Amino acid sequence: MDKTAYTVKVGEATPAAGGRPAAGPVYRSIYAKDGLMRLPQEIHSPWDFFSGAVKKYPKNRMLGRRQVSDGKAGDYVWQTYEQVYQKVIQIGAAIRGFGVKPGAHCAIYGSNCPEWVMAMQACNSQGICYVPLYDTLGQNAVEFILDHAEISIAFMQESKIKSIASILPKCTAHIKAIVSFGDVPIELKREVEQLGVSCFSWEEFSTMGEDIQELPKKQKDDICTIMYTSGTTGEPKGVIITNRAIVAGVTTTEHLLQLTDKVVDEYDSYFSYLPLAHIFDQVIGNYCISKGASIGFWQGDIRYLMEDVQVMKPTIFCGVPRVYDRIYTGINQKIQSGGLIAKHLFQYAYNYKLGNLMNGFKQHEASPFFDKIVFSKVRKIFEVPMFLYFYSIGIYLRFFYH
Template sequence: MAEMFTVKVEEATPAGGGRLAAGPVYRSVYAKDGLMELPQDIQSPWDFFSGAVKKYPKNMMLGQRQVTDGKAGEYVWQTYEEVYQKVMRIGSAIRSFSVNPGAHCGIYGSNCPEWVMAMQACNSQGICYVPLYDTLGANAVEFIMDHAEISIAFVQESKIKSILAVVPKCTAHLRAIVSFGDFTSEMKKEAEKFGVSCFSWEDFSSMITEEDSYFSYLPLAHIFDQVIENYCISKGASIGFWQGDIRYLMEDVQVMKPTIFCGVPRVYDRIYTGINLKIESGGMLAKHLFQYAYNYKLANMRKGLKQHEASPFFDKIVFSKIKEGLGGRIRLMIAGAAPLAGQIEEFLRVTSCSVFVQGYGLTESCAGCFTSIANVVSMIGTVGPPVTTIEARLESVPEMGYDALSETPRGEICLRGHTLFSGYYKRPSLTEEVFSDGWFHTGDIGEWQPNGAMKIIDRKKNIFKLSQGEYVAVEVVESAYMQSPLVASVWVYGNSFESFLVAVVVPERQALEEWAATNNKAGDFAELCNDPKARGYIQDELNKTGKKLGLRGFEMLKAVHLEPVPFSIEKDLITPTFKLKRPQLLKYYKDRVDQMYNDAKDGRTAL
């Protein structure tokens, strides 16, 4: 049975009364007892500790003897300020699981610094901590965990087995177990079978911290980067800015050496293509070594090992070169703004030596409303379950053949929750258009996966019908063609008056120049783009890629125009996050489009 990352909170609604059928309402498994409430001012015993930190920051607070080779040495002390910093990180991690003020966390173990820090972390968030004596038996532990509705259990390493024994009967409320020490992979698998996440003390406390640094290059006018940067600021992290020139993007990354990198598919496509070109040029032995290392690490990740546990040896001798290309310190990579191809996500999860997650959101949802879960391989190709402030359901789109009540539910993604906008400024009619019965209609088409993750498969408005009646989901088609190493950008066009597709393609300069050298073609890049044989070569290679990735016959290209100048924001052809602006592209290339259709009909395209 697949591990589930969502829970159903409302049943499906059949069509009727002029309403479309809608699938069940789902939440993230980490929000199964309710969506995360917005932060509120709290008063609790926290005042005692926080006041002492201000008065006595350098005083020794918690001490423990250091044990080496079974022998206890001198006491090692932590100051009030040092403890405070750790407590704040733990408190932040608790809240990230949607454990709100008034909720309950358990602390199970003997006296130690971690016990006190877990207690103070609960106090810092207005959360009630429930002590469990370390001498309690299994029945007593089960009763307290269930009766007190424990959301997160902080547990001494020697007590992990005792907690795991009662997890099957405590899943109604239990979301995570945090060990004072570490977890074995077997113990983690045992808990995760029941939807309970497991963390070592270090992992749980090492979300984004003041030691992190973020590389800022995505447009700040876009909600994605605004939210990420505000979160980094809230954690005291560093933010470094790029020069503003895409040509020097990777150079900026290597100089700054960030720990957090956010990107859109267009950027990750380029990174993926660049790495693969280097692998291909590295010789047969290097290619075989890379592929062996890749397969070995991926197999271990599929067994449940975290990316850093799956193959430390190959990380060091093979994949470290890729990490160095990203500055050498990357530990978290996030993809957003548009769906990322599954093979690219898998590749970066395996090779980047960092945690890689993909999310989905809109300006209307304050950025992220779905986020995939780190180190869960079944999340690849999806945007994960809903975040803890959002509920989601699918609504059928009959004209596109999407049924929210089918065995594989597909339909328009609809949202409601605490972090949605209230409406469009001075646009009441538009607000009414996107809201229905309290549900915000995103315009994006999703598909629920067996594990409760969402997969973005289409865009409601980016679909057209060809003259023979076939529907084309153009973003899916473009995503397939973008997998070709010959392509930097591609815009695919069709309409209901024509029976086939054409495309404007910006080729990769190096790839086209290498083809020209092999085929004794002279001229600069613009002249090569105008060469009929070059057009034929690119068209044939794109169709081979499309066929390999499962595109159907009517989705193949019958003509292409090679554009030497990249699509740009200045020409109003793309958005700041590199999404295509289709009406503007059609207006700009109208003459070329008409010529491609005429040439294709006359058989004058691939020479």
């Protein structure tokens, strides 16, 4: 098998016959060449990943964000798995207290933050489908989704409430309440409530539920989330994603890392900045949660992205081409200014390690010597994570850091 290939043929082409059209050969990822994986029988939904981690790692750091004082961001402040679980159960109880039953829909609207994840887990706890919203949808699309998905409760950043209030008169048939991640100005609260929709702060809402003795049972084929497209061609289309799909994504991530690198453990930390409204960050977040790792969030401003990384010093970073292009440009500028010998040494080390990676070596095995004398210097300059995952066309590519 060609080790530089990402797919392997597992079935030959078939000619047209019996009224059926011809079909080309069947290919599969090289990491699944021996067959598709079986999902763990004991995991029925993402809730099982979280609740299991709470039992195993109650005191581990789970969710963190930078403390802001006088407009200046400081160190990260963390909540443990146990603390997050307690808040999630409270939020879930409050959702049920509003008469929202398993199978109903709640929306989550805002930048990545601890409350986003807790709202997601609260929905998971009650077997309620969560529907992410995001800014690039536009007002018309947000209005359409709130109505089309029959949203019962919408969790959102306080900065989103004003824009949502402007469209509530057109879509209040199903919405029972808006819950802000932060405090709600009294004038805005009154504006929303005058439209017949309750409005609460995060802390206020978390005190409104009664103790729940038993959580609803979840099934693999229950709908976990509905993710809407941006609607560039007509109205947004909702993509239904089941618990099974999320569990499969998490399980596959573990399998891929076992074969190519190192699996995540409770000592790892993940820097979350890719939109949680998209499936990629949700799968990686759930995977980290399943392992008892910690998740830290950026401030929400691209100008301070690398500053947040430098303060947090995560071991896991997921990116898209635009971000990696910035990192590449910065690294390349440092290399070009380092002199002829340094440039040649770096290029030789890069080619050497890349060649070993392409030949099947794992990240930490591909070039321990050059990791110490070459790549460690680059890592120190940029304070980049131990693992860098490049998100593109559905595959992971390892960068040259260790």
